[in-house]
Amino acid sequence: MNWNTRVTELLGCKYPIIQGAFDGFGTSAIAAPVSEAGGCGIITAGALRSPERLREDIRRAREMTDKPFAVNITMIHHVMGIAPQLLDVVIQERVPVLFTAAYKAEHLGMRAKEAGLKWVHKVATSKHALAAERQGADAVVLVGLEGAGFKSPIQLPTLVGITTLAKTIKVPLIAAGGIGDARGFLGALAMGAEGIYLGTRFMATRECPITERAKQMIVDGSPLDPKFRDHALLPPKAEALERVYAQRGSQITGEWLTTLEKVMLGDIGEGSGDGLSDTEIVGGALPSLAIGVIDGVPTCKQLIDGIIGEAEELLLRSGPLARILADSR
Numbered sequence: 001m002n003w004n005t006r007v008t009e010l011l012g013c014k015y016p017i018i019q020g021a022f023d024g025f026g027t028s029a030i031a032a033p034v035s036e037a038g039g040c041g042i043i044t045a046g047a048l049r050s051p052e053r054l055r056e057d058i059r060r061a062r063e064m065t066d067k068p069f070a071v072n073i074t075m076i077h078h079v080m081g082i083a084p085q086l087l088d089v090v091i092q093e094r095v096p097v098l099f100t101a102a103y104k105a106e107h108l109g110m111r112a113k114e115a116g117l118k119w120v121h122k123v124a125t126s127k128h129a130l131a132a133e134r135q136g137a138d139a140v141v142l143v144g145l146e147g148a149g150f151k152s153p154i155q156l157p158t159l160v161g162i163t164t165l166a167k168t169i170k171v172p173l174i175a176a177g178g179i180g181d182a183r184g185f186l187g188a189l190a191m192g193a194e195g196i197y198l199g200t201r202f203m204a205t206r207e208c209p210i211t212e213r214a215k216q217m218i219v220d221g222s223p224l225d226p227k228f229r230d231h232a233l234l235p236p237k238a239e240a241l242e243r244v245y246a247q248r249g250s251q252i253t254g255e256w257l258t259t260l261e262k263v264m265l266g267d268i269g270e271g272s273g274d275g276l277s278d279t280e281i282v283g284g285a286l287p288s289l290a291i292g293v294i295d296g297v298p299t300c301k302q303l304i305d306g307i308i309g310e311a312e313e314l315l316l317r318s319g320p321l322a323r324i325l326a327d328s329r
């Protein structure tokens with residue numbers, strides 16, 4: 001089957017499957033094998049901590065694959081100050097696509113576009129997706145409530161968020177949040193997305209540079225466990241964010257951003273006391289409800305081939321759509 005969409009054309013990959021950004025460990029170790037397997041791997045600039053190390057890692061990825069990959073710059077406290085220099089490296093090293101996320105990233109996107117790169121921005125709400133489109137983003141990723149990472153008080157679950165945004169947005173839409181298998185992949189395409197973006201699912205792959213114990217926690221984790229369920233489904237309250245916004249200007253930017261990020265991440269605190277070490281699982285962001293569909297630790301190639309193979313099987317032979325098609329012939 002041909003899985004071309006506007007997203008595969010934009011990113012230059014075979015399948016519309018993108019690996020999420022990961023502060024702390026999103027290096028070439030995971031990005032290169034994802035791209036090599038036909039998806040779009042992303043190096044997270046924040047994980048490299050300096051422009052020099054980002055340059056080295058981009059070059060390392062090029063030694064591992066000749067397929068295109070992208071770089072993500074997430075505007076968080078430890079990245080903001082060096083973001084222009086990180087972008088210089090991305091442009092100089094001729095990485096074809098810049099992904100951005102978080103607070104006020106549009107100037108990076110615009111500069112990337114002026115330099116001839118494509119720009120994809122990731123958001124948690126339709127409002128921000130449409131704003132990114134107006135600012136010139138070539139595509140947007142919308143993360144539903146089920147997903148990991150920064151949360152918004154007005155974030156919707158993936159099904160409703162993607163389905164409604166797909167009706168208004170014109171640039172290609174990429175779905176994220178709780179997706180981890182072929183059924184989620186097909187569901188996202190049916191909702192109107194032209195690609196999927198997987199964070200938690202790619203963490204439980206052989207190549208992902210987190211501990212085996214952390215991977216096993218993802219495999220064993222249940223979406224019914226309140227630790228995961230409540231964290232995902234209870235976004236921060238609007239009043240909590242307003243309180244933080246009111247402090248902008250009276251605090252130095254770095255300090256203020258740290259507080260903002262804590263609120264948007266649902267502040268899981270240091271050590272949850274139930275066998276889930278936050279630092280081990282990766283510095284603050286818990287895995288998402290995608291844990292419900294993760295049952296092993298394959299290689300990136302096995303994972304991507306598995307999603308595509310099962311999606312084709314579901315469409316052509318064994319799923320409800322295949323039955324509807326067969327019955328209507």
Ligand SMILES: Cc1cc2nc3c(=O)[nH]c(=O)nc-3n(C[C@H](O)[C@H](O)[C@H](O)COP(=O)(O)O)c2cc1C
Binds near residue numbers: 024122143
């Ligand atoms: C440990 C961890 C670290 C993350 N770090 C970043 C980051 O630095 N930048 C970013 O844009 N998203 C980050 N994310 C969010 C993912 O890129 C992605 O949007 C999210 O995991 C999608 O939801 P899913 O896990 O249900 O697939 C992180 C997620 C996790 C679990």
